[in-house]
């Protein structure tokens with residue numbers, strides 16, 4: 001198995017990773033576009049970590065403007081095998097108050113203006129996505145949260161809305177009725193692309209608010225969200241430090257096949273594949289294309 005390289009994507013309020021030692025800045029070029037920021041590669045203990053702030057330095061990019069393909073491709077190019085996404089979110093459950101970390105196990109994709117696949121005309125692929133997160137990585141994150149005394153819950157569906165506006169009360173009630181536990185604006189298509197790139201993915205939904213479904217309560221208050229986000233950021237840094245300290249040297253095979261999702265996924269006959277697209281897929285699909 002490959003050497004484990006732990007990727008961390010920092011969401012709102014998380015623009016660097018304290019505790020990262022021997023940091024190098026990597027200006028990785030991607031044929032898919034411009035990653036949100038240069039990657040920071042360093043170490044915590046014996047674990048190599050690559051950090052990327054999703055919204056760029058100074059939170060330049062809104063959720064719809066992030067080039068998710070460039071981000072995942074760049075992380076793949078530097079060898080990331082396991083990826084933890086740190087994401088602020090709203091909650092649809094009274095038992096998930098602000099400050100709770102929800103380790104989502106499902107997603108509902110409500111986005112509509114984002115490129116959501118590396119594949120397409122000239123090389124069609126369909127990866128399995130019924131189990132969108134890597135259970136062993138989630139279990140490690142849960143153990144790290146427990147060890148750091150961070151309130152967390154394992155499981156729950158994350159609904160990803162387009163944004164950037166927060167939900168209306170009607171939308172919020174609808175998402176709750178769909179069975180979502182939390183809501184955010186960024187984990188789709190990020191998780192889909194990680195799966196296509198054969199990177200094990202886990203998300204930490206860091207609750208900042210109750211969204212707008214509670215009839216007699218005020219709706220989303222942005223100032224409150226920003227305040228909770230800062231506290232969550234400090235806990236997230238401790239969680240990642242603990243996760244890294246106990247991380248295995250070699251990537252652990254994923255029980256739901258995140259790390260070999262392309263084994264049977266390519267459906268375009270070899271003679272009908274577009275060489276230009278194949279060239280762009282060198283990192284993401286190099287294992288199966290032999291590039």
Ligand SMILES: CSC[C@H]1O[C@H](OP(=O)(O)O)[C@H](O)[C@@H]1O
Pocket residue numbers: 010011012013054055063086087088089163184185186187225
């Ligand atoms: C600043 S609150 C709304 C914003 O926060 C979340 O971002 P991220 O997932 O990157 O932490 C949410 O998805 C919105 O983009």
Ligand SMILES: Nc1ncnc2[nH]cnc12
Pocket residue numbers: 088089090091166167183184185208209210211212220225
């Ligand atoms: N209520 C909410 N809706 C969407 N994204 C969020 N990020 C943080 N809180 C959120």
